[in-house]
Amino acid sequence: MEERYENAAVTWTQQFCRINSFLGAGKREAVFLAEKILKESCDATVTVYDADTEEPYIIAEKICENPKFRLLLEGHLDVVSPEGMEHPFYAEIKDGILYGRGSVDMKGGCGSMLAAFVAACQKPLEGDLYLMFSTDEEYAGEEIKKALEKGHLPKVDFALIAEPTNGTMATAHKGEAWIDVEFFGKSAHSSMPHMGKNAIYMATAFLHNLQAYLLEMKKMVHPLYGAPTMSVGTIEGGSTPNVVPPYAKITIDIRYLPGTSSESFLKVLQNLAVLCKTENEDFSAKITKIGEWNDVCTDRESPTFRRIWQAASKAMGKEVGLTVMTGWGEGGFMNLYGIPVVTLGQGKMVCPIVRKNRSMWMKSKKWHWLMNRSSTRCVA
Template sequence: MTNPRVQKAMELINEQEAIDFLRDLIAINSVNPPGAEAAVAEVIQSHLARAGLRAEVDEVLPGRSNVLAELTGVAAENKDQRVLVFSGHLDTVPTGNIPWKHDPFGGERVGNKMYGRGTTDMKGGVAAMVLAMEYLHRAGIKLQGTLRFAGTAGEEVDCLGAKAVAARGQVDDATAMVISEPSSNRPFIAHKGALWLDIVTYGKTAHGSMPEQGVNAITAMARFIHELESYSFTYEHHALLGSPTMNVGVIQGGVKTNVVPDQCSLMLDIRTVPGQVHATIVDELKQLLISVCEPLGAQCEIRVANDLPAVTTDAQHPFIALSQGTMQHLWGTEEPVSGVNYYTDGSIYGPHLQVPILICGPGEPTLAHQPDEWIDTERYLDSIRFYLTLAAAYLGIEEQ
């Protein structure tokens, strides 16, 4: 049975109010690069201020800010109190070259679908977490622990904002975390790591009619790509995440048809599972690259562009069990835990905090980064109910 005061908080949820707030966030272009998340942070700060809650906009770089807010528990002086952190990022990926049928910054609603860049990934989750805090406050609920929201810049590229939060110790007292990345409101407890490599081969320019006078950097890279097809990762199969993957994302080289290219670059996206050592992968690929370049007289280099570890939480952890129990209570369904291939700010927080991390948000994972991205508005409203109920259950409520 739902606590009467939690029930009061849920009754305060106003659909139009929630839709309008999300639309305000969608209307702000925070495509990364360049990000410009400060405008999103300021809207969240202003919204919470009107509700009587204090939020701090924390600049990371010019025009790029995090926003932090909290509901301080009645036992704030108790160092042993629980601290639940709600986490979400404020930037989005670009809208892409494929034309949209709906304005990507318009927040147009058609039935139960609301369209816009970031609706699913992940301004929908951010808005739901902010509103959950607001409704708990408006219901007069006094938590026995602390609920904190950390909205960060830069997750879509390099987790810039989360790195700043960790470096500044702003969530160091966390005892549990929820990240509202898209999961269709299902409980994800693991995600893959990301190792992005910039690889360059260097040759020697010559006239295209006399290729023997030069060293073709594209040929060297082509041979390296061919060898990648037989490259085998060293890893243990993960029950939720399966196996690592590798994708050749970008390749560039050459200046003109009749010129032997002296440079070729490749961007490689590797997604890893827990237990893999990224430095070992880099060393193995470097040796492979050298082995194909040296016979051709080509030079080469590998640069790590992104290095984020995989994240996993024990499925038997009490916080995960509480989250699943909350879902069953609200929706009447048993939701098994699972993992996801994308990465989150959890790659920064996980190693830093060593606390249970739940990934659960109202967006649909398959719609992330897609044209005409949308969110189911009913699922969005459900996520507000989930966040505020989970916060009350985990942190406890002062008896009145």
């Protein structure tokens, strides 16, 4: 890419990073900025969807006659909470480093894809090129699903997401599902606990059997994807110490291997409930899947993938390494619609995070990400 577009990528990243796109108003501002840049810089067709909502998204398209290929560049402009950061939206560049919330996850990627899209629009194309920026990835990541369902995006031949992968190309990530397990007992005064049925005790028995199964899960190791996981993320129950709790609930996060599904693990949980019932006839539970986010599993041997990988390696001047992602990304919903997708971006996470309601929140007072893009490194 020409130097002017590399410089534009840095400039546009800095402009995006000065916007507090954790908030709804900031999400709209970021999307409208992208719209302004696109309309001023190229002749693509640009459309903003859900413009008057808390989560707008934008799609640009450059269409040609008789396209031989259709490629989507996709990313998100929303960020996680800036709470605890000092000057999270100053977006200052010091010693070649751009500091700002979201500079890597993933406004740096968005700035780069924006520059690449604009640059491509200046040349004759033999295929259709699409660019989409969402603003709900850190919460639910369902705007890409909405765009495909409503026909705002076609089923393209390939998609690339510029999330940080430290310069390697991720071809897969695990699927994710959330499962509620509710336990139903009977209330009684704690001075006469035998008159009640303690739902927390039921949850404890279930968790005891679940922990035994988790030891077996560690043996289900795939040479490329690792092992599937289950983790109990929340537990609730009871209202006051002097009442036998009639209700309790746990929520389990399941990460299943690419190319599989959550159904086998849902069956495992149901079998554990049956086991608990044989151990205690008063045991009563209900198991419900409350959410699912699809896996990514792109065939590394397909001609389309090889073409994309070779093009990326040529552009970067070296063979791009292949990897898998540990977390979830919007590519999961693309894969659900049969679109091959890879994730390729500079930068990597260097500090642990925790998700809450599909949103990332800081676990430490300052949360740094490092990015190498062109001559500028970004820290968010």
